[in-house]
Amino acid sequence: MGKTIKIDACNLACPAPILKVSKNMPNLSDGDIMEVQATDPGFESDIRAWSERTDNQLLDIKKDGRVLTARIEKGKAPKAAEVEKAAKVKTKKKKVLVVLSGDLDKVMASLIIANGAVSMGYPVSMFFTFWGLNVLRKPEYVPVEKTPMEQMFGLMMPRGAGALKLSKMNMGGLGTLMMKQVMKGHNVLSVEELLKEAMENGVKLVACQMTMDIMGIKKEELLDEVEIGGVASMLSDAEESNVNFFFS
Numbered sequence: 001m002g003k004t005i006k007i008d009a010c011n012l013a014c015p016a017p018i019l020k021v022s023k024n025m026p027n028l029s030d031g032d033i034m035e036v037q038a039t040d041p042g043f044e045s046d047i048r049a050w051s052e053r054t055d056n057q058l059l060d061i062k063k064d065g066r067v068l069t070a071r072i073e074k075g076k077a078p079k080a081a082e083v084e085k086a087a088k089v090k091t092k093k094k095k096v097l098v099v100l101s102g103d104l105d106k107v108m109a110s111l112i113i114a115n116g117a118v119s120m121g122y123p124v125s126m127f128f129t130f131w132g133l134n135v136l137r138k139p140e141y142v143p144v145e146k147t148p149m150e151q152m153f154g155l156m157m158p159r160g161a162g163a164l165k166l167s168k169m170n171m172g173g174l175g176t177l178m179m180k181q182v183m184k185g186h187n188v189l190s191v192e193e194l195l196k197e198a199m200e201n202g203v204k205l206v207a208c209q210m211t212m213d214i215m216g217i218k219k220e221e222l223l224d225e226v227e228i229g230g231v232a233s234m235l236s237d238a239e240e241s242n243v244n245f246f247f248s
Contacts, residue, residue, distance in 0.1 A: 002031035002074075009038040010067060013188040015116045017043050018050055019197060021072070022119035025056070030075030033059070039066045046116075047072070053120045093242035094123045098234065100248040102131030102158065103167035104176060104191060110247045111194035117243075118201045125237040126198070127229070129208035132247070133217055134158045135195065136207055142221045150216025157215070161191040199225045206233055 007024055009017035017038040028034060036047070044061055047070045051058040059071040095117040099110050110126065118124045128136055139160035146154065158164055169175040183190065189197070199205065206229040207222055219228060227233075238244055 002029060002033060004033040004035055007034060007036045009036055009040075009043070011039055011187050013186050014040055014042050014046065015112050015119065016040075016187070016189055018046050018119050019115055019201075021047065021050065022201075025054075025072075025074060028074045032074050034072045034074070036070045036072070038068050038070075040068075043068050043070070050120055094125060094237055094240045095243045095245075096234070096238045096241040097124070097126045097245045097247065099126060099128045099132035099135065100130050100246070101167070102134045102164060104164035104179070105167055106247045107132070107135050107161070107164055108191050108194065110245065111191065111198055113245060114203050115194060115197050115201060118198070118203050123204070124198075124202075125204040125206065125234075125241075127206045127208065127234040127237070129211045130215070131157075133207055133211055133215060133222075135161050135164065135191075136205060136222045136226050137217065138221055138223060139163070142218075144218045144220050146216055146218070153216045154221075161195050164191060199223070204237075208234075 005024070005028065007020055009020045012020070017036070017040050021034065021036055025034065038047075040046075044063075047061065048058055050056075051072055056075060057073045059073055061068060061070040063069075095114070097110050097114055099107060101107060114124045114126055134157050137157075137159045139162055141159075165173065165176045166179060180190065205223070205226045207217075207226050209228050209230050212218070212228070
């Protein structure tokens, strides 16, 4: 019999419970059991899908009021599933997300999907272009040499994930502020926190070089974890992917 560890993911909104499971599972050995409690209504379907895709066995899941309790045994996928998986290609296909938008709600959706995919063991690549580049900007001012036009672009655009606005009902910033307060009240990770999770979990972040030139964004202004690439980089990843999302 292996050991059992307990994980408290109560009052956390998607994708935080699955991220917590994914982060703690490497600390277990095959045969160990993770007991997870969560209150997110979507956790039941999420943990079933996560267990299946990561070759771990969901022993059972019970509900007591709002609390869902799932027990997962590491490295003990059912025999039938093992036979089925052995017949498939072992390499997990990439997931590619192209982020054209710089709107808070659309960027948030892209990062939730990216974090969910990487937590299930899939390689994830995010290609940021045009207004999406602002997500990758450092929040602080970075002194770099720019033309007057590039300086104007820089002043008019949001600097970093924390400065993004809603695509609808922004209401001069009031709507965005209200949305952030509601998210905080429901323990939903902010865009900044989701971006940090993505970087820590190994999501590949690529900034479009051509768009950087057009908008006057310099490499020094971007987060250190960001790679610079072009359309060939994106298409190369897309060719290895079986899922491509476009956020515009």
